[in-house]
Amino acid sequence: MPTPTTLAIFCKVVDNYGDIGICWRLARQLEREHGVQVTLWVDDLSSFRRICPGVDVAAAVQHVEGVLVRHWGGQDGAFAPADVADIVIEFFAVDIPPRYVEAMAQREPKPVWLNLEGLTAEEWVEGCHALPSMHPRLPLTKHFYFPGFTPRTGGLLRERGLLAERDRFQADPAAAPAFLTGLGVTPAEQAALKVSLFCYRHAPVAALLDSWQAAPMPVTCLVPEGVATDTVEAFLGGPPNAGAVATRGALTVRVLPFVPQPDYDRLLWACDVNIVRGEDSFVRAQWARRPFVWHIYPQDENLHHKKLRAFLDRYCPDIASLAGFSLRWNGAPGEDNMERLSWAELWTALQADRNALLARGADWEKRMLEIGDLATNLLGFARSLR
Amino acid sequence: MKPAKEIRVGNIIMVDAKPFIVLRSDVNGSSRTGFTYKWKMKNLLTNAPLENVFRGDDKFDVVVLDKKPVTYSYFADPLYVFMDQEYNQYEIEEENLGDALNYLKDGMECEAVFYDGKAISVELPTTIVRQIVYSEPAVKGNTSGNVLKEAKIENAIESKRHTVQVPLFVSQDDMIEIDTRTNEYKRVIRN
Numbered sequence: 001m002p003t004p005t006t007l008a009i010f011c012k013v014v015d016n017y018g019d020i021g022i023c024w025r026l027a028r029q030l031e032r033e034h035g036v037q038v039t040l041w042v043d044d045l046s047s048f049r050r051i052c053p054g055v056d057v058a059a060a061v062q063h064v065e066g067v068l069v070r071h072w073g074g075q076d077g078a079f080a081p082a083d084v085a086d087i088v089i090e091f092f093a094v095d096i097p098p099r100y101v102e103a104m105a106q107r108e109p110k111p112v113w114l115n116l117e118g119l120t121a122e123e124w125v126e127g128c129h130a131l132p133s134m135h136p137r138l139p140l141t142k143h144f145y146f147p148g149f150t151p152r153t154g155g156l157l158r159e160r161g162l163l164a165e166r167d168r169f170q171a172d173p174a175a176a177p178a179f180l181t182g183l184g185v186t187p188a189e190q191a192a193l194k195v196s197l198f199c200y201r202h203a204p205v206a207a208l209l210d211s212w213q214a215a216p217m218p219v220t221c222l223v224p225e226g227v228a229t230d231t232v233e234a235f236l237g238g239p240p241n242a243g244a245v246a247t248r249g250a251l252t253v254r255v256l257p258f259v260p261q262p263d264y265d266r267l268l269w270a271c272d273v274n275i276v277r278g279e280d281s282f283v284r285a286q287w288a289r290r291p292f293v294w295h296i297y298p299q300d301e302n303l304h305h306k307k308l309r310a311f312l313d314r315y316c317p318d319i320a321s322l323a324g325f326s327l328r329w330n331g332a333p334g335e336d337n338m339e340r341l342s343w344a345e346l347w348t349a350l351q352a353d354r355n356a357l358l359a360r361g362a363d364w365e366k367r368m369l370e371i372g373d374l375a376t377n378l379l380g381f382a383r384s385l386r
Numbered sequence: 387m388k389p390a391k392e393i394r395v396g397n398i399i400m401v402d403a404k405p406f407i408v409l410r411s412d413v414n415g416s417s418r419t420g421f422t423y424k425w426k427m428k429n430l431l432t433n434a435p436l437e438n439v440f441r442g443d444d445k446f447d448v449v450v451l452d453k454k455p456v457t458y459s460y461f462a463d464p465l466y467v468f469m470d471q472e473y474n475q476y477e478i479e480e481e482n483l484g485d486a487l488n489y490l491k492d493g494m495e496c497e498a499v500f501y502d503g504k505a506i507s508v509e510l511p512t513t514i515v516r517q518i519v520y521s522e523p524a525v526k527g528n529t530s531g532n533v534l535k536e537a538k539i540e541n542a543i544e545s546k547r548h549t550v551q552v553p554l555f556v557s558q559d560d561m562i563e564i565d566t567r568t569n570e571y572k573r574v575i576r577n
């Protein structure tokens with residue numbers, strides 16, 4: 001069988017920047033590092049443009065950084081077997097257009113068809129990773145592919161030069177100040193404890209800002225435009241547009257422009273604590289090797305709490321402050337001794353564990369590196385099926 | 387057509403025009419797109435077993451097969467023998483019984499499922515009542531059901547005794563109701 005050289009990713013944007021964020025990173029990495037010709041089908045070009053300004057929201061077909069981007073306008077459309085890529089990825093179990101699937105069944109050799117699932121630390125994933133899923137009516141088999149935190153999963157997305165670039169950035173005393181100055185962050189704000197804040201609407205941001213206002217040490221909270229807008233507007237006393245800033249007590253809140261992916265990485269590298277959300281920024285925070293708090297995508301029946309606990313059990317079973325803070329941030333019941341603490345006390349406890357969290361970040365990175373990166377693992381799996 | 391989330395152990399489904407019996411179904415949660423169903427299946431034409439995973443909304447043709455009320459009669463190693471009201475006996479392989487094996491009991495009433503004239507599996511009622519044959523002592527006052535412990539339930543074949551998670555207040559010899567679709571404890575039955 002020939003080595004797969006073409007690949008199609010079907011991405012439907014549900015979580016504004018997470019879905020396309022992950023698909024775009026994967027597409028770019030497969031193209032750049034593995035020489036695969038990638039077609040990225042995406043239904044929402046506006047969200048895509050916010051993390052990748054080179055995207056033309058009006059174009060049905062365009063090349064962006066070497067990747068063929070096609071606007072996925074709906075489920076209609078005719079496809080021939082020759083239109084089908086060697087590897088077809090449905091991201092988060094999206095429904096691929098039915099006639100594309102029919103064309104897949106007619107193609108010889110059959111494409112490798114993968115359902116790339118969401119990241120979770122739950123144990124069951126190991127039992128389902130890489131298992132087949134026969135099509136009920138067509139002679140086609142899909143395989144489920146799970147990213148994850150153990151060698152029995154697909155690992156995490158990580159570009160080849162990412163960690164070296166991060167190390168250079170963090171080792172250069174001029175790099176972070178220059179980067180933050182470019183975003184409008186003043187030297188005085190940079191001298192404070194810097195926290196990046198990215199979360200969903202329901203996060204208890206107001207309570208956290210209150211505790212930072214009364215904190216013994218100055219805190220600079222850097223929040224992208226469009227995130228926690230009501231609370232940020234109340235704090236600022238005005239529109240939360242990029243560049244808006246206000247200081248109350250020990251806290252300065254500054255609204256940043258929504259930055260492209262590479263700059264978001266630098267922001268995470270430059271901050272002392274990162275509050276991240278969803279899947280894409282969650283993984284990037286792990287590679288930043290700075291203490292982070294995860295705001296998880298909400299699910300019915302609080303299933304996301306189970307997912308959060310599974311991660312905390314793997315990541316910090318012995319660092320109660322991070323577990324306690326994370327559970328409270330996500331509205332999940334915590335241990336009794338943590339439940340009684342105020343936001344200020346939770347934050348103080350988290351800061352007291354800073355060295356332990358930095359060490360954990362380094363250990364965790366070593367463990368994740370041993371698994372290999374998601375794009376390389378996925379491509380290796382696809383080759384094994386051909 | 388039925389979505390995967392409505393298909394039960396013992397159902398026969400058509401996959402790529404071949405009949406498969408679902409022998410075991412593990413439901414795994416927390417995917418953003420819903421639950422993931424991991425099935426142990428067997429091809430009824432070749433007897434080849436396989437494991438597959440499906441999304442909850444993947445749709446299948448379910449084959450409606452002949453069914454007949456039977457009672458479990460005895461174990462004729464390696465086959466399990468069921469009998470209908472006319473005293474006809476039907477032998478079913480252990481692996482085809484799937485989770486039903488967990489609840490097998492002498493005289494148990496269920497429905498035998500036939501494919502091509504041959505009994506291939508049994509379907510259980512949605513709920514059944516079984517006695518606990520072993521469990522740690524009950525904890526008085528705990529009625530919340532949040533904390534669970536293991537309990538072994540009665541079974542025709544002692545070596546196959548099944549364990550169910552029950553609340554702490556449930557004790558040995560209690561009769562409990564179990565949901566056979568999820569293999570979960572539902573309630574304790576006391577006079």
